[in-house]
Amino acid sequence: MYLLVFYLSLNSFLITSLFGRYLGYAGSNIITTSLTFISNIVSFIVFYEVVLNESYCEVNLFKWINTELLDVSFKLSFDSLTSLMLIVVNTISLCAHFYSISYMHGDPHQPRFMSYLSLFTWFMIVLITSSNFIQLFLGWEGVGICSFLLINFWFTRLQANKSAVKAMVTNKISDICLTVAMFLLFSQFKTLDFSLLFTSITRTNDLYYNIDIICFLIMLGAVGKSAQIILHVWLPDAMEGPTPVSSLIHAATMVTAGIFLVIRCSYIFEHSSTVLLIIIFFGSLTAFFSSITGFFQNDIKKVVAYSTCSQLGYMFFINGYSFYSISFFHLFNHAFFKALLFLAAGSLIHSINNEQDVRNMGGFVKLFPLQYMSILIGSLSLAGFPFTTGFYSKDTIIESSYNMPSSYFNLQVNFIHGLYWILVVSILFTSLYSLRVILLTFIEKFKGKIYTLRNIHHIDIFIMIPLALLCILSITIGFITKELLVGLGTPVWDSSIMNTQYIFDYEFYHPIYKSIPLIVSVYSSLVITIFYGMFYKTRQLMTLSQIIQSIITFLNQKWFFDKLYNDFISRTIYNSADFYYLRLFDKGILEFFGPYGITILSNKVITLLIKLQSGLVYHFIGLILNCICYLIVGYVVAVYI
Incomplete structure (x- = not known):
């Protein structure tokens, strides 16, 4: 039964990719969706056996690599962390497959698209079920390849080509860091198997100096894949792919792989307090930067993309405090309401002639009631509105960050509280841009061009069912799982992650700080409503001072990260390569020692030898005497010196 989870998605990809042209649209849709549905059902059975019944399963498929000390088997490991991730991956993948039946209808390459979705799902399953670093790296690279194929699915679009290449190049930085970390781990512990590796690290008192370097490299791998600040630039541009791709990448697969890696390697990170501090x-800077940037974006899909960066920042941040279960709790909840936001936004864009600018929308509340309810529920959950899914996990992160003991990392209490206030400001802007999208898209009067409303059409059952399912999960799943995943003394995690428990001093924990995130998320909604009611309708934003307009432009252009990378990094590398490789090495050294250079050198040597062949006796005698002198000098130097 456990092998079904592994093989169904793989068979779905193989059948559809090899026989898609014979199966047609209907056959490809039926096979991929039905096999993903069966895989999802099996995932819940695995969850029941492994998590609820506290069992563990490991399936050894075959010997993979066996050379000298490196002995790697292809094994599937089903522990609590894997079982919960399987539910996330397969549920969101099922929604994306079902949604794509209608969304991609009429596309001549729909079978290829469905096969890519299945391959994406399979590589993610390989990643989360891996029992060693090499198998994890196979899935890690696989989701990167699939992201390139899916972002660039409409390959005739230049912007899609650029975005796919950007995502691939940016993630290669993190891939290289993770590869080097694997080499260092093997050189130190002589194994890459998780169970042996974590046991060795836990029982070894005298760890070598490079444990900090290993943790730092693993962290950089997670930073690139999970789009943390500095390496976040690929994620907003990944919106060029079809909407089901966005929901799958942002909600359940690629971006969560970095957070999953940190949680899986919790036994390693607990030996490096320096890297945990980094x-x-x-995490805090990513949450702060992304929430502010998202408020000033006008593309509805990019607003949701920056909200993903912000939420990943929360997950990354709380891992630094060693609360890995809380991080996974937010990852689990975030998957459902973020998939809901993307699918709802995509169905809205699909219905109004592919218009994505929220400034050209308005008044859609009566035209698209299901999309309105979906985006409203997803936005409330994103902002942490009471009793929604995001409320339980996000508030837990904020409270835990404020209540850390001052002895942790030897940090000052004021510094810990400062990080708390940074996250509170992030919550404020999250609430603001969530409500801004709702106001501009559904509540205010229509302000776009008339062609937006031409050929307007409503969604069918294949889009309604995923949206309705995700709406229910976005409201209920946080309440259902909060005691199971982060409850006091929960036995769920067992040895899946490092269980670190800190005793908090609740005597000095004022109740107001527990309520501040709730107050901010609720009252900021009122502020943004008043703001747009007083200023936006009268277009007073256009008459602001030049300084404020410059600030707005700076934030709208994503803090000019792309320009910085292009002007100072990419161009520097290009100019250096042009000088050192093309001019100095290629046209200099290679041409000199190449066929052309050798020809010139040979001609000069031959010309010199021809001059020596003059036929005169005294030339030959002089040459012989010179050679005898050189031999004598060489002999004296070799013997006496």
Whole structure:
């Protein structure tokens, strides 16, 4: 039964990719969706056996690599962390497959698209069921390849080509870091198997100095894949792919792979407090930067994309405090309401002639009531509105960050509280841009061009069912799983992750700080409503001072990260390569020692030898005497010196 989870998605890809042209649209849709549905059902059975009944399963498929000390088997490991991730991956993948039946209808390459979705799902399953680093790296690289194929699915679009290449190149940085970390781990512990590796690290008191380097490299791998600040630039541009791709990449697969890697390697990170502190900085800055940037975006899909970066920042941040279960709790909840937001936004864009600018929308609340309810529920959950899914996990992160003991990392209490306020500001902007999208898209009057409303059409059952299912999960799943995943003394995690428990001093934990995230998320909604009611309708934003307009432009252009990379990094590398390789090496050294250079050198040597063959006796005698002198000098130097 456990092998079904592994083989069904693979068979779905093989059948559809090899025989898609014979199966047609209907056959490809039926096979991929039905096999994904069966895989999802099996995932829930695995969850029942492994998590609820507290069991463990490991399936050894075959010997993979066996050379000297490196002995790697292709094994599937089903522990609590894997079982919960399987539910996330297969449920979101099923929604994406079902949604694509209608969304991609009429596309001549729909069978290829469905096969790519199945391959994407299979590589993610390989990643989360891996029992060693090499198998994990296979899935890690696989989801990167599939993201390139899916973002660039409409390959005739230049912007899709650029975005796919950008995603691939950016993630290669993190891939290289993870590869080097694997080499260092093997050189130190002589194994890459998770169980042996974690046991060795836990029982070894004298760890070598490079454990910090290993943790730092693994962290950089997660930073690139999970789009943390500095390497986040690929994620907003990944919106050039079809909407089901966006939901699958942002909600359940690629971006969560980095967070999953950190959680899986919790036994390693607990031996490097320095890297955990760096993780705290990366997570808090990403949450702060992305939430502010998202407020000033006008593309509805990019607003949701930056909200993904922000939520990943929360997950990354709390890992630095060693609360891995809370991080996974937010990952689990985030998958459902983020998939809901993307699928709802995609269905809205699909219905109004592919218009994505929220400034050209308005008044759609009566035209598209299901999309309105879906985006409203997803946005409320994203903002942490009470009793929605995001409320339980996000508030837990904020409270835990404020209540950390000052002895942790030897940090000052004011510094810990400062990080708390950074996250509170992030919550504020998250609430603002969530409600801004709803106001501009559904509540205000229509302000776009008339062609937007031409050929307007409503969604069918294949889009309604995933949206309705995700709406229910976005409201209920957080309440259902909060005691199971982060409850006091929960036995779910067992040895899946490092269980670190800190005793908090609740005596000095004022109740107001527990309520601040709730107050901010609720009252900021009122503020943004008043703001747009007073200023936006009268277009007073256009009359602001030049300084404020410059700030808005700076934030709208994503803090000019792309320009910075293009002007200072990409061009520097290009100019250096042009000078050192093309001019100095290629046209200099290679041409000199190449066929052309050798020809010139040979001609000069031959010309010199021809001059020596003059036929005169005294030339030959002089040459002989010179050679005898050189031999004598060489002999004296070799013997006496």
